[in-house]
Amino acid sequence: MRSNEPALRVPDAAWDASFTRLSTELPARFAAHHEGYRRIKPAFTPLVVSPDAAREMWDTTRTCLARLRARASRVLADGCGSALDGLGYPPDEASWLASIHTPAALDIAGSFARADFVLGPDGPRLVEINVGPTVGGIGILDRYADVVDDLPGAADLFRSTSPSVRLPRPAGPWGRALRRLADVPAGGPRPRIVLAVTDEEADIPIPHDAAHYLSAQGFDATVARTSDISFDGSRATVGEQRVDLVYGCFTYDEVITPRYRAFVDTALACHARGGPVYVAPPVFSLLGNKAMLAMEDGEQPADGPGGVAATRLVTPAALARARAERERLVLKPAIGYGGRGVVIGRAVSAEVWDERLRAALARPHVLQDYVAPSSLDLPVAGGHAPFEVGIGCLYVDGHFAGFLARGVPAGTGGVANVHQGAFFAPAACESLDGCIPAGLAVSGSEGQ
Numbered sequence: 001m002r003s004n005e006p007a008l009r010v011p012d013a014a015w016d017a018s019f020t021r022l023s024t025e026l027p028a029r030f031a032a033h034h035e036g037y038r039r040i041k042p043a044f045t046p047l048v049v050s051p052d053a054a055r056e057m058w059d060t061t062r063t064c065l066a067r068l069r070a071r072a073s074r075v076l077a078d079g080c081g082s083a084l085d086g087l088g089y090p091p092d093e094a095s096w097l098a099s100i101h102t103p104a105a106l107d108i109a110g111s112f113a114r115a116d117f118v119l120g121p122d123g124p125r126l127v128e129i130n131v132g133p134t135v136g137g138i139g140i141l142d143r144y145a146d147v148v149d150d151l152p153g154a155a156d157l158f159r160s161t162s163p164s165v166r167l168p169r170p171a172g173p174w175g176r177a178l179r180r181l182a183d184v185p186a187g188g189p190r191p192r193i194v195l196a197v198t199d200e201e202a203d204i205p206i207p208h209d210a211a212h213y214l215s216a217q218g219f220d221a222t223v224a225r226t227s228d229i230s231f232d233g234s235r236a237t238v239g240e241q242r243v244d245l246v247y248g249c250f251t252y253d254e255v256i257t258p259r260y261r262a263f264v265d266t267a268l269a270c271h272a273r274g275g276p277v278y279v280a281p282p283v284f285s286l287l288g289n290k291a292m293l294a295m296e297d298g299e300q301p302a303d304g305p306g307g308v309a310a311t312r313l314v315t316p317a318a319l320a321r322a323r324a325e326r327e328r329l330v331l332k333p334a335i336g337y338g339g340r341g342v343v344i345g346r347a348v349s350a351e352v353w354d355e356r357l358r359a360a361l362a363r364p365h366v367l368q369d370y371v372a373p374s375s376l377d378l379p380v381a382g383g384h385a386p387f388e389v390g391i392g393c394l395y396v397d398g399h400f401a402g403f404l405a406r407g408v409p410a411g412t413g414g415v416a417n418v419h420q421g422a423f424f425a426p427a428a429c430e431s432l433d434g435c436i437p438a439g440l441a442v443s444g445s446e447g448q
Helices: 019-032 035-040 051-076 082-087 091-099 103-109 140-150 171-181 205-215 258-272 290-294 316-324 350-360
Strands: 047-049 112-120 123-131 192-197 220-225 229-232 235-238 245-248 277-279 311-313 329-333 365-369 375-380 383-396 399-409 423-429
Touching: 019 140, 035 205, 047 051, 051 082, 051 103, 051 112, 051 123, 051 290, 051 383, 051 399, 082 091, 082 290, 103 277, 123 290, 123 383, 140 205, 140 423, 171 205, 171 245, 171 277, 171 383, 171 399, 192 205, 205 220, 229 258, 235 258, 245 258, 258 277, 290 311, 290 365, 316 350, 329 350
Parallel strands: 047 423, 192 220, 192 245, 245 277
Antiparallel strands: 112 123, 112 383, 229 235, 311 365, 329 365, 375 383, 383 399, 399 423
């Protein structure tokens, strides 16, 4: 039975008079760590997820990823890529994905994911899954937790009535997953990992913070442009030092550009000859394809499976219903990142909606039931204001790795995506030891 407790709240001590200072200093100290962090709008304060909501989101995340993994195996079974055409991949990309697919690659690709939830009146609803090595969390959440620990009084936000609340630190489960992939035992030598980045992202702070916190997990970790990584037979090197794991920090739209696609092909060929594992193979895009959420028996049941918002493919036959139900639908491209191309029906006119629907027939899109987000009052300068906040549940190698909150001012109708102006914040899980099902690993908890 669902608890009356809100799914998300501010820490118990957040309305204390001292919080006026903390709500200004905490984001400022985080952003001051690196100029690049100012672009991603750290939030006013860490937030707290209720035990019931934490359990529900984790169960939904695991269930949905297992279904996607099974569907992806079926889609790739033909070996020629023809089944991928209907998911939005051009023929060249589809045949490439099929040709480099192996069951092991699919397992690696699905080891790192973030399930995004809208907190609606009926509880959390999963609206999409982002899969791959760039899902966020590693580095950025650990850095934020360090800032909280270092700022006098900030950690007391959680200690008034909830001593078991912890801020997420994903580097722990991330490090254990990577050590397993590198096939290095826990007591063995420090594996060397290189985080491969595009030239455009070589100077942003996130991969460098990821390397910093992976180093604390027992790795020799470094960040390098693809041009600085060499492959020779079964050997991969950076600065003439051999590496045990190559971690590609690319989104799919970056992977398919000729320069980075050639890098991925070379890295995968090196691994096939006995070289280091490449994380994550491009097939991760298939698991994160939004059309995959609507593929079981052609369409989901009306209420969606296990807390997933009902999702349907856009087809000519679906247009009449989509026009009539504009205010309760969201249109999304099957392959998309950063909220680009997402259209909330109630936020546009009927004419614009119809135009976007017709354009969506040219390349696979989905229609998803709109989940009305609940609002949460958050501290702002001079008082508080309502925000609509969504939650990302981080999944690493079958284990829970934390919650990431993103939000926009209530009533603006915006997409809660950092690339489109949303703020972010770490979200702690309350009463972690007592509320999470057995087998759920969390950094810092017992039994890991």
